[in-house]
Amino acid sequence: MIDTSKPIPLGVFKKPIARMWEISGEKLTAIEERLAQSGDEALVYTRKGRYTSRGWTDWTRGFQVGSMLLQAEAEDSSYFFQWGRENTIERIQHHLTHFGVHDHGFTATSTYGALLRLMDEHFIEYNEWERTCYVQALLTSGSVQAHRWTELGGGYGFIHSFNGPHSLFADTIRSLRALAIAYLLGGVLRGEQDQEYCLLDRLVTHARTTCKYIVFCGEGEKTDGYDVRGRVAHEAIFNVRTGTYRCPSTQQGYSPFSTWTRGLAWIILGCAEILEFLNMLPKGVTRPYREAVAEIKQALLDAADYYIESTPKCGVPYWDTGAPGLKELNNWSEREADPFNDKEPVDSSAAAIAAQGLMRLGKIIGKHGEKYTIAGRKIALTLLDEPYLSLDPAHEGLLLHSVYHWPRRWDYVLEGAKIPYGESVMWGDYHLRELALYLLRLSPKRSYYRFANFHWKVSVA
Structure with a gap:
């Protein structure tokens, strides 16, 4: 369990963050120089410290390119920009019209969305045609993502995963940023006979459906014998003909009845960002969604509490809370996580994602949300130091001890070891950088970091 009894001042992050950005810049440069020689590829995870690709879906380029823009902003670097x-x-343009995935929040939002935000926050010089390019890209991405829709009826529906129209993923909650941005830019989804679908409505409906069928709270039609408040299923399965919920499932977790901790982290960060976005809108716009907003907030609180209660003291979780080897790690949740154990791997990428979400939740709640703020900062301090921060210049990863797909044994295991450790994943590195930028922009001299920090076109009066 994460200890949230002692506040952590922002000042303690100054030196660790500065060191991280220095290391980060060197690693990004080394990767790009290698790719210039060997040819471009979609980097996913490291094997023996070297980034390589893995065929599943081409979903990690946004993190790879988006990391350059985070580095540029943090260091005010025209080189990385x-x-x-x-x-x-x-590398990203062809993703804008990709109807086959649920990942637009990872690809387009992390790149085109960042560029639009940087221009409107005056980080880069304003250029009307360049800005129009970014806007058009984001309008396209938001509508394409919203088009991938499964209607359930009764006020529920969702953007289905690449598995097909029956599949709702926890991960997709963070792709809702694509719909939010397109909505704020005046976008709508148009279908047959010019029928219009409101992007805000689809965003809220997906979030509400996710919170009902992915996040467990001990009641409702999805309750099972393994129900624990805040437990998260990676996937929910539906009968698409009737709109009926059938069962929980998982692709990357241990079982449908345990919690894959990266899925838990996606819920925490995704729900927190959506609540922040909805809170920015006038009450007249969000009034029809009051019930849904309350459901999203409660699911976020449930998931955040579960993360704090089921994670080791340092804030870095093991890859799944039901992983069978954990029973052999005595009192694992009451001790510091051990990435070098021989039973079950930790997943530092889940920690990097969750930390930002916990701090955003703390800010949403205000004075009563201090424990979430402390938990997020505790995780950040852990990740910004050894053994998680990669200090080896020969290792291309930034955040060590992350895993990709342990059930399929895709992760590299050192000869003689029984579990993966010492490796990185592209989304882990990206979210450590974004976590550091989030902390930097908590300074009183800086504006708060949100994906919606750009000039809106839509009328929300």
Whole structure:
């Protein structure tokens, strides 16, 4: 369990964050220089410290390119900005019209969305045609993502995963940013005979459906014998003909009845960002969604409490709370996580994602949300130091001890070891950078970091 009894001042992060950005810049440069020689590829995870690809879906390029833009913003670097902008056009453009995935929040939002925000926050020089390019890309991405829809009826429905129309993933909650941005830019989804579908409505409906069928609270039609408040299923399965919920499932977790901790982290960060976004809108716009907003907030609180209660003291979780080897790690939730144990791997990428979400939740709640703020900062301090921060210049990863797909044994295991450790994943590195930027922008001299920090076009009066 994460100890949230002692506040952590922002000042303690100054030196660790500065060191991280220095290391981060060196690693990004080394990766790009290697790719310039060997040829471009969608980097996913490291094997023996070297980033490589893995065929499943091409979903990690947004993290790869988005990391350049985070680096540019943190260091006020025209060098990394130019790299990020050029690679957004070269590597991300074809993702904008990809109807087959649920990942637009990871691809387009982390790149085109970042560029629009940087221009409107005056980080880069304003150029009307360039901004129009970013806006058009984000309008396209939001509508394409919203089009991937399964209607359940009764006020429920969801953006289905790449598995098909029966499949709702926990991960997709963070892709709702694509719909939010497109909505704020005046976008709508148009279908047959010019029928219009409100992007805000689809966003809220997906979030509400996720919170009902993915996040467990001890009651409702999805309750099972393993129900624990805040437990998260990676996937929910539906009968698409009747709109009926059938069962929980998982792709990357241990079982449908345990919690894959990266899925839990996606819920925490995704729900927190959506609540922040909805709170920015006038009450007249959100009034029809009051019940749904309350459901999202409660699910977020349930998931956040579960994370705090079921994670080791340092804030880094094991990859699944039901992983069978945990029973051999005595009192594992009451001790520091051990990434070098021989029973079950930790997943530092889940920690990097969850930390930002916990701090955002703390800010949403205010004075009564201090425990979430402390938990998020505790995790950040852990990740910004050894053994999680990669200090080896020969290792291309930034955040060590992350896993990709342990059930399929895709993760590299060192000869003689029984579990993976010492490796990185692209989304883990990205979210550590974004976590550091979030902390930097908590300074009284800086504006608060939100994905919606750009000039809105939609009328929300």
